[in-house]
Amino acid sequence: xxQKINFFPITSFAVVMGLTGLTIAFGKFYHLQWLPRxxxxxxxxxxxxxxxxxxxxxxxxxxxxxxxAKADFRHRIRINFFSSISISLLxxxxxxxxxxxxxxxALWWLGVVLHTVFMFKTISFWIQHNFEIHHFNPAWFIPxxxxxxxxxxGVDFAPVILSYFYYAVGFFFWIxxxxxxxYRAIFHVQMPxxxxxxxxxxxxxxxxxxxxxxxxxxSWDTFSVFLLLMTYFFITLLVxxxxxxxxxxxxxxxxxxxxxxxxxxxxSAVAFQVTHYVFxxxxxxxxxxxxxxxxxxxxxxTVKNMQKGEICIKEE
Numbered sequence: 001x002x003q004k005i006n007f008f009p010i011t012s013f014a015v016v017m018g019l020t021g022l023t024i025a026f027g028k029f030y031h032l033q034w035l036p037r038x039x040x041x042x043x044x045x046x047x048x049x050x051x052x053x054x055x056x057x058x059x060x061x062x063x064x065x066x067x068x069a070k071a072d073f074r075h076r077i078r079i080n081f082f083s084s085i086s087i088s089l090l091x092x093x094x095x096x097x098x099x100x101x102x103x104x105x106a107l108w109w110l111g112v113v114l115h116t117v118f119m120f121k122t123i124s125f126w127i128q129h130n131f132e133i134h135h136f137n138p139a140w141f142i143p144x145x146x147x148x149x150x151x152x153x154g155v156d157f158a159p160v161i162l163s164y165f166y167y168a169v170g171f172f173f174w175i176x177x178x179x180x181x182x183y184r185a186i187f188h189v190q191m192p193x194x195x196x197x198x199x200x201x202x203x204x205x206x207x208x209x210x211x212x213x214x215x216x217x218x219s220w221d222t223f224s225v226f227l228l229l230m231t232y233f234f235i236t237l238l239v240x241x242x243x244x245x246x247x248x249x250x251x252x253x254x255x256x257x258x259x260x261x262x263x264x265x266x267x268s269a270v271a272f273q274v275t276h277y278v279f280x281x282x283x284x285x286x287x288x289x290x291x292x293x294x295x296x297x298x299x300x301x302t303v304k305n306m307q308k309g310e311i312c313i314k315e316e
Contacts, residue, residue, distance in 0.1 A: 018258025
């Protein structure tokens with residue numbers, strides 16, 4: 001057990017992100033009277049318990065093996081996943097927004113403070129170290145583009161200018177990093193197999209950006225439609241690229257499938273609320289069912305690999 005804690009992966013928080021995204025989708029569907037409340041009730045406390053367990057395990061790693069934890073933070077790839085801790089807190093804040101507002105406020109402030117620290121630390125790390133283009137992968141989106149998530153519940157918890165600040169930073173880095181991603185993907189060697197599932201992270205910025213914009217501006221306009229349709233563009237692109245994802249060897253990065261799909265489903269549900277176009281309701285359901293299927297498949301492989309002892313192992 002001690003040896004497993006030594007190699008407990010920071011990427012485990014991606015599991016919380018995916019399941020919390022699904023929980024928020026269940027909550028949205030419940031409030032639209034598309035699903036019974038039981039799905040929301042069960043998932044919200046399950047994911048909170050999972051977050052606590054994973055946090056305790058990684059906390060034990062920090063306490064018992066501080067050098068290993070420091071190595072994670074100095075790693076060119078794993079450093080980006082520390083922001084998945086703060087994003088998990090922000091997602092839990094959104095999940096509890098209508099369920100238990102006091103807890104939601106506390107989670108949001110804790111998430112914002114922690115995410116701000118991780119964001120500046122990560123950007124400083126990027127600037128102060130030499131990187132080659134092959135070091136880049138979509139996980140880089142997490143610490144900076146994740147800022148777009150802050151306004152979703154933040155517009156009610158803090159002055160709106162704070163939400164605009166984080167939204168602006170997140171949107172700016174989405175454009176910058178997406179440009180780098182395209183350059184990396186088209187003009188250089190293919191990414192390692194373990195990072196192929198992280199392509200799904202490309203769905204998150206426009207989907208969450210749409211949701212956050214509707215919370216900040218509450219406006220169905222050219223910009224909001226642009227973000228929503230870009231979400232559908234990336235969904236279509238990933239469907240066309242399905243051969244790149246089948247028969248992949250299992251990695252924890254498979255959880256990258258989950259949160260972006262859930263976010264896309266929520267975005268479609270919000271679009272239906274605003275427009276009442278049946279198309280958006282259909283898309284919300286199709287994407288939600290895809291997210292559920294992905295989570296069940298990835299969870300099954302995760303449990304299977306845990307039983308085989310292939311999760312908490314030393315990585316390159």
